[in-house]
Amino acid sequence: MASPSRTRAFDIARCTAGLLRFATPGEMDALLGHLPKSRVEQAVHSFGRPNRVVLEALLRRGRPSDLDLLVQHALLAGDPPQLLGRLLDLDDPEVNATLLTAEAALGRIPRNLRRQLAHQTSRRDGVTPLPLPAEVRRTLLSTRGQEPLDHALLYAADPELAGDALLYLGAGADPHGAALACLTLLDADRRTEIRQLVEEGRLPAFRWGPEESEPSVLAYAQAALASAEGERRLRELSERVRRPEFLRSVAEIADVDGCEPWRGRPLVRTVVNRRHPCVPRVGWDAVLADEPRRRAAEGPFPLRAARFVARRTDAPLDLARIVVADHPDLAVLLPDPAPEVLADLAAAGAGPDVIVKVVGNGFAAGTLTAGFVTETVPEPALRAVAETLWIPGLRGTAQVRARLGLDGDVALTPRFVDETGHGRKHRLREPGVWHHWDPVLAYGIEAGRLFTGDGEVTADAVLAAANVNAVLVALDVNPALDEVEGRPDPRVLRRLAEHVDRHLGGRPEAWMVALKLLEDGFVGTLPELLATAGAVSS
Numbered sequence: 001m002a003s004p005s006r007t008r009a010f011d012i013a014r015c016t017a018g019l020l021r022f023a024t025p026g027e028m029d030a031l032l033g034h035l036p037k038s039r040v041e042q043a044v045h046s047f048g049r050p051n052r053v054v055l056e057a058l059l060r061r062g063r064p065s066d067l068d069l070l071v072q073h074a075l076l077a078g079d080p081p082q083l084l085g086r087l088l089d090l091d092d093p094e095v096n097a098t099l100l101t102a103e104a105a106l107g108r109i110p111r112n113l114r115r116q117l118a119h120q121t122s123r124r125d126g127v128t129p130l131p132l133p134a135e136v137r138r139t140l141l142s143t144r145g146q147e148p149l150d151h152a153l154l155y156a157a158d159p160e161l162a163g164d165a166l167l168y169l170g171a172g173a174d175p176h177g178a179a180l181a182c183l184t185l186l187d188a189d190r191r192t193e194i195r196q197l198v199e200e201g202r203l204p205a206f207r208w209g210p211e212e213s214e215p216s217v218l219a220y221a222q223a224a225l226a227s228a229e230g231e232r233r234l235r236e237l238s239e240r241v242r243r244p245e246f247l248r249s250v251a252e253i254a255d256v257d258g259c260e261p262w263r264g265r266p267l268v269r270t271v272v273n274r275r276h277p278c279v280p281r282v283g284w285d286a287v288l289a290d291e292p293r294r295r296a297a298e299g300p301f302p303l304r305a306a307r308f309v310a311r312r313t314d315a316p317l318d319l320a321r322i323v324v325a326d327h328p329d330l331a332v333l334l335p336d337p338a339p340e341v342l343a344d345l346a347a348a349g350a351g352p353d354v355i356v357k358v359v360g361n362g363f364a365a366g367t368l369t370a371g372f373v374t375e376t377v378p379e380p381a382l383r384a385v386a387e388t389l390w391i392p393g394l395r396g397t398a399q400v401r402a403r404l405g406l407d408g409d410v411a412l413t414p415r416f417v418d419e420t421g422h423g424r425k426h427r428l429r430e431p432g433v434w435h436h437w438d439p440v441l442a443y444g445i446e447a448g449r450l451f452t453g454d455g456e457v458t459a460d461a462v463l464a465a466a467n468v469n470a471v472l473v474a475l476d477v478n479p480a481l482d483e484v485e486g487r488p489d490p491r492v493l494r495r496l497a498e499h500v501d502r503h504l505g506g507r508p509e510a511w512m513v514a515l516k517l518l519e520d521g522f523v524g525t526l527p528e529l530l531a532t533a534g535a536v537s538s
Helices: 012-022 025-032 037-043 052-061 064-077 083-089 093-101 111-119 134-142 147-153 159-172 175-187 191-199 217-226 228-245 284-298 303-311 317-326 328-333 339-347 352-365 370-376 381-387 391-404 439-443 445-449 459-465 468-472 490-504 508-520 526-536
Strands: none
Touching: 012 037, 012 052, 012 391, 012 468, 012 490, 012 508, 025 052, 025 508, 037 052, 052 064, 052 083, 052 352, 064 083, 064 093, 083 093, 093 111, 093 134, 093 147, 111 147, 111 228, 134 159, 147 159, 159 175, 159 191, 175 191, 175 217, 175 228, 191 217, 217 228, 284 317, 303 317, 303 328, 317 328, 317 339, 328 339, 328 352, 339 352, 339 370, 352 370, 352 381, 352 391, 370 381, 370 391, 381 391, 391 490, 439 445, 439 468, 445 459, 459 490, 459 526, 468 490, 490 508, 490 526, 508 526
């Protein structure tokens, strides 16, 4: 008689991370307070990719102790790409200080973000003061030598920070920032400091701007000290330098100045960082108010600007719907697709590929429910949603399948698929790379034996025989320890998500029982463990 199988996590932190891949945003909010910090930190990454649900739950929790982890993930990993935008949308001095001072350690913060944070004004209007914490301010005043940060501080609205940076950088300062720093000192009635910088020759003395069309900052400063007209010219120059820091029109969002050089070259272009479209501050009210006039004159939303709006975390719903109406394919870029957007797409007859991606993002963000999806999306797109294999959205997919009566065991024919279900370019496996197709690495030795014969193999049979450590720690291995990654088939993971939804769904206490059984050991299979956890906590 065969001995009963035993399910136990050898690395409970990484197995917890794997199981939490199938948690909903609401469940994750409830679970955070019950999990040790070490497990939460491990849970931000599983199955070879960041777990958006965990990261955004940490963001909603709002603890200062989580900030460093979130900032590191936003700047180094850059995935999910909307995380940086969500941090900035908080408009919080502590968050801004952490991002600004992360420069020395991470070194990937875009220049326009450094300038924005150093200016210490609200992201919403670019004017309302939002000063850094006093301790951070003291540190910035006493620390020099981090050149990108020093140049960014020239943009500070705080005259002491701007003046100190200008004094340190001297004639080597960036002329754009030097002009702004001079105006900041002038507005603070610190003419003595400007005069000292002029007399000591510690301001940029070279011509600059397009084709060196602008006089030196030194000349501007001398004129500002000499007359009211000179002060007016410095102020006008500073306005031109500052304009791209706050976008107020579709033309500025689309960087028309950079695309139409025949109209003249501005002093500073509107540069929208393509790697971080969430960085620039935008006056959304102004953009929306101007849209009827712009649309009558120019037609549909320009594609370049539409891409920018679609990727933003703070774009108004009305503008997102306009963008999706003009460019339905860009709906896949929306980080938090609203129910209205999905309804618009369904009414317009959007293709299954678009619907699948929008629904997946909505499940991960918690903005869409399985009930709304099944009521709104028509066939055959709804069938495509039910068959999708995109790992971050599998829990929502499991709920859709249950509503349609499609949940249950499935035959693994073929034994492995190489598609993730999230577009035709996202592949899990490559032909000829043996560990991408090895069932022993993917599921463990016992489950691997199921694949040696010619008989049919099903997802439930694999889960019943699988080593829980192989399944839940998949794609999250350490090459430094010579661990070779296994790649479970996403159909198996989708079936696991169905078990999770059936037995643990909506009950944080059931989740905690399941994690405890994983840690202590359970006589039975992984699906039986989940069923027991659900029954014990019901």
